[in-house]
Amino acid sequence: MATRQGGKRRDLDAELAALRALDPTGPGAEVTLRAALRSKVGLEVGVAAGIVAAAGLAALVDELVPAFTRLLAAGSKGDPGCRGKIAIVHALHALGRWADEVFVAGLQHVQVEGYSPEDTAAELRGLCGLAHAQHGRDDAPIVLAHLLADPERVTRAAAARGVADAGREGGVPLLHFKLLTGDDHAEVLAACAEALLHLTPDGAATFLQGLLSEHDERSEVVALALGGARVVGAVDTLQAWCVGASPEQRHRVGYLALALTRAEPALGYLLDAVASHGEASALAATRALVTFRDDPGLLARLRAAITEQPAPLRRRLGELL
Numbered sequence: 001m002a003t004r005q006g007g008k009r010r011d012l013d014a015e016l017a018a019l020r021a022l023d024p025t026g027p028g029a030e031v032t033l034r035a036a037l038r039s040k041v042g043l044e045v046g047v048a049a050g051i052v053a054a055a056g057l058a059a060l061v062d063e064l065v066p067a068f069t070r071l072l073a074a075g076s077k078g079d080p081g082c083r084g085k086i087a088i089v090h091a092l093h094a095l096g097r098w099a100d101e102v103f104v105a106g107l108q109h110v111q112v113e114g115y116s117p118e119d120t121a122a123e124l125r126g127l128c129g130l131a132h133a134q135h136g137r138d139d140a141p142i143v144l145a146h147l148l149a150d151p152e153r154v155t156r157a158a159a160a161r162g163v164a165d166a167g168r169e170g171g172v173p174l175l176h177f178k179l180l181t182g183d184d185h186a187e188v189l190a191a192c193a194e195a196l197l198h199l200t201p202d203g204a205a206t207f208l209q210g211l212l213s214e215h216d217e218r219s220e221v222v223a224l225a226l227g228g229a230r231v232v233g234a235v236d237t238l239q240a241w242c243v244g245a246s247p248e249q250r251h252r253v254g255y256l257a258l259a260l261t262r263a264e265p266a267l268g269y270l271l272d273a274v275a276s277h278g279e280a281s282a283l284a285a286t287r288a289l290v291t292f293r294d295d296p297g298l299l300a301r302l303r304a305a306i307t308e309q310p311a312p313l314r315r316r317l318g319e320l321l
Contacts, residue, residue: 012041019047024055037063042071042079046087053091061095064088068102076113081120085109089127093134103131107143119152126150126158133166140166141174148178153185160191164198172199176207179218186221193225201229209237215245220253227260235266251284259288271301274317275308282309286320293321 019036022029036048037060045067052060068088071079079085085106092102106128111121129147132140140162147159160178163171175192183189196204211222223241226234235258242254255273258266273285289302299321306317 012044016044016047019044019051022051024051024057030057030059033057033060034063037067040070040074040078042074042082042084045071045079045084049084049087049091053094056095058095061092061097064091064097065099065101068099069105072105072109076111076120079111080113082109082111082124085121086124086127089124089131093127093131098131098135103128103135107147122150122152122154123158125152126155126162129155129159130162130165133162136166141168141171144171145174148174153183153188156183156185156188157191160188160195164195167199169199172196172203175199179208179211179222182218186217189218189221190225193222194229197225197229197231201231205229205231205234209234212237212241215241215249220249223253223257224260227257230261230263232261232263235261235263238266239269247280251280255284255288256291259291262292267298267301271305274302275305279313279316282313282317283320286317290320 019032022032024033033048033051036044037052039045039048049064049067051057052064068085071084071088089102089106092099106121106124109121109124110119111124112119114120125147129140129143132143137143144159144162144166147155147162150156150159160175163175175196178192179189179196183192193204193208196208205226208222208226212219219241223238226238238254238257238261242250242258245254255270258270267289270285270289273281274289275282277285286302286306289298292298303318303321306314306321309317
C-alpha cells in the first residue's frame with residue numbers, strides 16, 4: 001500500500017514538472033492544459049490555472065469556473081490546502097473576469113483539515129472578498145463587513161485591505177469600529193489602520209493619534225502605521241507616546257515609528273538618543289535609524305552622533321552600521 005502511494009506521488013510530481021515546463025504557446029499545449037484543468041487533483045488544476053493566467057489564454061478561461069465548482073465539492077480530499085481553488089481565484093482576477101460561481105461561492109467555503117485542525121479556506125474567503133472590492137461590486141461593503149468578523153485572522157486582514165481597495169469612504173466607519181473594538185491579532189489591526197490612511201489620510205491621522213492614549217498592542221500597531229505612512233504631523237504625538245511607554249516598548253516600537261516618518265524633528269530626537277542617552281536607548285535608536293542606511297546624509301549624521309559616546313559603547317553602536 002505504501003509503495004503504491006509512493007508511486008502515485010512520483011507520478012504526480014512528474015506530471016506537475018512536465019506541466020510547469022510546458023510552453024503554453026506550443027503545439028498541443030491547449031489540449032494538455034485543458035486536461036489538467038479537468039483533473040480531480042487540486043494541485044494539478046492550480047498549476048494549470050497559473051499558466052492560463054500568466055499566458056493570458058482566453059480560450060481556456062471557460063474551464064476555470066467548472067474546475068472551481070468541482071474542487072469546491074471535493075473539499076480537502078481533492079484539493080488539500082485549497083491550493084487549486086486559490087489559484088483559480090488568482091487566475092480569474094489576473095484575467096479581469098468575474099464569476100458568481102467562484103467569488104460568491106468562495107465566500108462561504110470552510111475547509112477544516114490536518115492533524116491540528118485548521119481552516120485552509122481562510123485565504124480563499126479573503127481573496128473572494130477582495131475580488132468584490134476590486135470589481136466594484138455594489139454589495140462589497142456588506143461582504144467585507146461580514147469578513148471582518150470572520151473567525152480567521154487571514155480573512156479579516158484581507159477584508160480590511162478590501163475596504164481600501166474598494167476606495168469608498170463609506171468603508172471608513174467600518175474600519176473605525178474595528179479599530180475601536182479591537183482584534184486579537186496585530187496583523188488585522190495593522191491592515192485596518194493602513195486602509196484608513198489610504199482612504200482618508202488627514203482624517204485617519206487625527207483618529208489614529210487619538211488611539212495613542214494607551215500603550216497596548218493596538219497603540220503599537222497604530223504608531224507603526226503612522227510612521228510608515230510618514231505622517232509628519234504625528235511626530236509630537238509619537239514622541240509623547242514614547243515618553244509614556246515602558247523602555248522596552250519605546251525601544252522596540254516607538255523609535256522605529258519615529259524613524260519611519262523621516263521627519264527632521266523625529267530624526268533629531270533619535271540622533272540625540274544615540275549621542276547622549278544610555279546604552280539601551282542608544283542601541284535602540286541606532287537600530288531604528290539604520291533602517292535607512294542607504295541615505296548617505298543620515299548615515300553621516302548617525303556616525304557623528306555615535307562618536308559622542310564612550311569608546312566601549314561607540315564600538316557596539318558602530319557594529320550596527
